[in-house]
Amino acid sequence: MRSSPAPSRPKPRSPYDELPRTPANFQPLTPLSHLERAAAVFPDRTAIIHGNRRVPYADFYRRCRKLASALSLSGIGKNDTVAVVLANTPAMLEAHYAVPMAGAVLNAINTRLDAASIAYMLDHGEAKILITDREFSATVGEALKLVKRPPLVIDYDDPEFPQAGACLGEDYEAFVAQGDADFSWRWPADEWDAISLNYTSGTTGDPKGVVYHHRGAALMGYSNILAGNMSRHPVLLWTLPMFHCNGWCFPWTLSVNAGTHVCLRWVRAGAIYKAIAEHGVTHLCGAPIVMSTILNAAEDERQSFDQRVTFLVAAAPPPESVLAGMAEAGFDIVHVYGLTEVYGPAVVNEWHEDWDALKGAERARRQARQGVRYHALEDLTVMDPQTMERVPPDTLGEVMFRGNIVMKGYLKNPDATRAALASGWFHSGDLGVLHPDGYVQLKDRSKDIIISGGENISSIEIENVLNRHPAVQFAAVVAKPDAKWGETPCAFVEKRRGHDAVTEEEILAFCRQNLAKFKAPRFLVFTELPKTSTGKIQKFVLRERAVRL
Numbered sequence: 001m002r003s004s005p006a007p008s009r010p011k012p013r014s015p016y017d018e019l020p021r022t023p024a025n026f027q028p029l030t031p032l033s034h035l036e037r038a039a040a041v042f043p044d045r046t047a048i049i050h051g052n053r054r055v056p057y058a059d060f061y062r063r064c065r066k067l068a069s070a071l072s073l074s075g076i077g078k079n080d081t082v083a084v085v086l087a088n089t090p091a092m093l094e095a096h097y098a099v100p101m102a103g104a105v106l107n108a109i110n111t112r113l114d115a116a117s118i119a120y121m122l123d124h125g126e127a128k129i130l131i132t133d134r135e136f137s138a139t140v141g142e143a144l145k146l147v148k149r150p151p152l153v154i155d156y157d158d159p160e161f162p163q164a165g166a167c168l169g170e171d172y173e174a175f176v177a178q179g180d181a182d183f184s185w186r187w188p189a190d191e192w193d194a195i196s197l198n199y200t201s202g203t204t205g206d207p208k209g210v211v212y213h214h215r216g217a218a219l220m221g222y223s224n225i226l227a228g229n230m231s232r233h234p235v236l237l238w239t240l241p242m243f244h245c246n247g248w249c250f251p252w253t254l255s256v257n258a259g260t261h262v263c264l265r266w267v268r269a270g271a272i273y274k275a276i277a278e279h280g281v282t283h284l285c286g287a288p289i290v291m292s293t294i295l296n297a298a299e300d301e302r303q304s305f306d307q308r309v310t311f312l313v314a315a316a317p318p319p320e321s322v323l324a325g326m327a328e329a330g331f332d333i334v335h336v337y338g339l340t341e342v343y344g345p346a347v348v349n350e351w352h353e354d355w356d357a358l359k360g361a362e363r364a365r366r367q368a369r370q371g372v373r374y375h376a377l378e379d380l381t382v383m384d385p386q387t388m389e390r391v392p393p394d395t396l397g398e399v400m401f402r403g404n405i406v407m408k409g410y411l412k413n414p415d416a417t418r419a420a421l422a423s424g425w426f427h428s429g430d431l432g433v434l435h436p437d438g439y440v441q442l443k444d445r446s447k448d449i450i451i452s453g454g455e456n457i458s459s460i461e462i463e464n465v466l467n468r469h470p471a472v473q474f475a476a477v478v479a480k481p482d483a484k485w486g487e488t489p490c491a492f493v494e495k496r497r498g499h500d501a502v503t504e505e506e507i508l509a510f511c512r513q514n515l516a517k518f519k520a521p522r523f524l525v526f527t528e529l530p531k532t533s534t535g536k537i538q539k540f541v542l543r544e545r546a547v548r549l
Contacts, residue, residue: 028191029218031252035061035097042258045233048090049279050263051160055090057258062181067098069179074152076128078103078186081197083127083151085109085118085136087265088238091156091172095131096242096251100195100214101185107197107209108243111135112532115142117207121199124412125209127151131172133158137165144168161265191215196246197411198340209411210340212246216405219376220249220343221256223405226375227348228283228312228334234259237275239267240285248285248312248344269297277303285312287536288322292473295325296497308332314345320364320468337370337442339428341407341420346374347440368464369441370432378403382434388423393436396443400425431458448539450479450487457519462489465514469507471499474529476537477521480546489521490546494529523549 038047039061048055055063076082082099084106086092092108099106107125109118111133118140122130130151132140137155144150153169188195191214199207224230236254238261240247254261262279264271267286272294275281284290291313311331323333336345349371358366373380381390382397391397406426409417420427431449432442443449443458450457459477466475473496480490493507504524511520525545530538 028188028193028214030100030188030191030214031195031217031221031249031255032097032101032185032187032214034218034221034252034255035064038255038258045258046260047255047258048093048261048263050090053090053160057255060093061097063176064094064097064101065183065185066179066181067094067176068101068185069181069183070175070177071098071102071104071129071179072183073178074129076102076104079194080104081107081125081127082129082131083107083109083122083125084243085111085130085132085140086156086242087111087133087135087158088242088263089133089156089158089265090263091131091133091158092242093251093261093263094176096246100188101183103186103188103193105194105197105211106246107199108246109199110243111241113139115139115146118143119146120206121209122147122151123149124206125197129154130169131156132168134163134165134167137163137168141166141168158265188214191218192408194408198243198245200340208413208416211408211411212343213408216343216376216407217246217249217252219404221253223374223376224248224250224253224345225256227336227345229310229332230257230259230283232257235262235280235282236260237262237272237279237281237284238264239272239290245338245340245344248314248338250285267293269293270301273297273301273303273305276309277305280307281305281309282307283310283312285314287314289474289531291322291326294329294331295322305330310334312336312345314338320360320367321470323364323367333367335367335371337440339430341426341428342377342401343405343407346377346401346405347371347380348374349439369435369439371439373401373403374405376403376405377401380440382432382440383425385427388425391434394433396431396433399428399430399432399440399442401428402426448478450477450489452479452482452485452487452489452518457489459489462491462511462515462519462521465511466491466493466507468514469510471496471502471507473497474537476529476539476542478539478543478546480523480549488523489519490523490525490542490549491521492525492527492529492542492545495526525549 039057043058044056046054047057047060082104084095131154133156154172154175155167155169156172194211195214195217196212198210262275309331312334314336335349338344338346347370355366379402383400385398402425431444432440444460448459462477463475466472474494476492477489479487482488530541
């Protein structure tokens with residue numbers, strides 16, 4: 001446990017403190033410098049693959065500077081917001097560099113949101129420019145009718161995969177062409193300057209705008225390289241939406257090692273296998289649903305590849321059967337955990353070599369833990385949110401974060417910012433335990449704990465049991481109101497292909513065999529689970545359904 005130094009008498013100023021901070025020995029950290037270096041050192045190395053298009057680092061850097069210049073010519077400057085509604089395309093990668101190069105803040109909006117949500121974000125973030133893909137023109141067009149302050153709209157028409165959507169504004173390529181390839185882009189005056197704005201899901205009210213700074217984004221570059229076991233020149237396949245926590249900061253990360261971005265407009269099994277085989281993909285990221293897409297690929301969609309591929313997976317730890325299937329298919333799993341407020345992944349299950357010998361349940365228990373702090377995170381622990389004291393090992397408490405990859409705060413929401421960062425810690429709202437070896441394991445979201453007859457029941461514990469059943473593809477457990485017990489667990493299950501004959505009673509009996517009696521669900525519904533665009537199960541939808549059962 002860390003402690004503060006004991007108070008002492010003031011000392012005379014030390015000669016060490018007399019040494020000056022000057023531009024020669026101190027520069028604000030920014031991920032923009034990663035791209036500048038990659039373009040200088042590896043100008044001819046491929047930075048982006050998209051369809052038949054290949055973009056070397058020199059051209060990538062040049063286009064980013066042209067876009068930054070064009071934005072500046074349009075009046076964009078420090079702290080202005082530029083919003084984008086884009087698929088995983090070169091334009092999205094260009095925006096991640098060009099917008100902050102102009103001194104502005106990038107707001108990458110979820111492409112699957114409804115018009116009202118997009119309009120809210122455009123207004124709340126005060127976007128001055130919106131770059132939007134024609135694929136999403138119908139929804140974006142409706143959103144623009146709702147906004148109070150319409151932004152300048154720029155249409156991106158993907159040259160590799162042209163879309164039939166309507167044109168809503170200026171042409172992207174024509175807009176970029178106005179810019180200067182030698183534009184002297186803006187280095188942040190302060191590494192605390194905002195670099196991006198990301199909205200939370202807003203399932204319990206208006207979404208909150210999470211603000212990242214240049215320092216955190218730069219440090220995530222190094223941390224992602226280490227956590228993802230990335231060697232020189234990695235090749236990343238974009239199965240994770242870049243709008244999700246800025247693609248966990250990987251649009252900036254890959255420039256550290258001059259890696260290659262393989263854009264993937266739509267996450268489809270055949271396209272995933274084809275890209276891995278053709279481009280020598282070494283890494284991909286995503287939720288467990290991407291694993292399901294890979295493992296359930298039809299025979300004619302599969303292609304063989306020689307390299308091992310590292311898959312960084314977030315959300316709930318995958319079942320043992322899924323991990324075994326991925327290993328057999330050629331993938332090595334790195335389990336990470338985080339939230340929008342901590343730049344995406346901030347915790348990694350660092351695997352120890354001596355755990356390789358573990359078998360069955362013991363190995364699964366190790367894999368189920370979220371892990372230890374990222375290299376760029378200064379502290380991670382489990383605390384009592386009332387006393388703000390660290391709880392003893394294996395005692396339930398709230399997972400809390402402290403460090404340089406914690407958000408600046410919530411835009412225009414000082415009350416929520418103060419609550420989230422109270423007492424010098426970011427309060428995650430996740431409940432977990434800290435094992436004696438320092439590894440954190442989640443037990444539930446605070447709002448997902450089921451209180452039945454005065455007993456706290458972890459929905460994650462029940463889900464872990466359900467996921468061990470061979471017929472279960474996905475499982476989610478929520479509280480169902482109960483006149484006698486207050487609440488009781490209710491399970492929603494999506495069946496695995498080929499297991500249509502399994503019954504509710506078979507799976508409920510399996511739960512009773514593997515859980516304490518009071519924890520076993522009494523209600524089970526077979527259904528396709530509602531998921532977000534990043535593969536997370538929308539439990540708030542299931543809670544509403546459970547009330548009506």
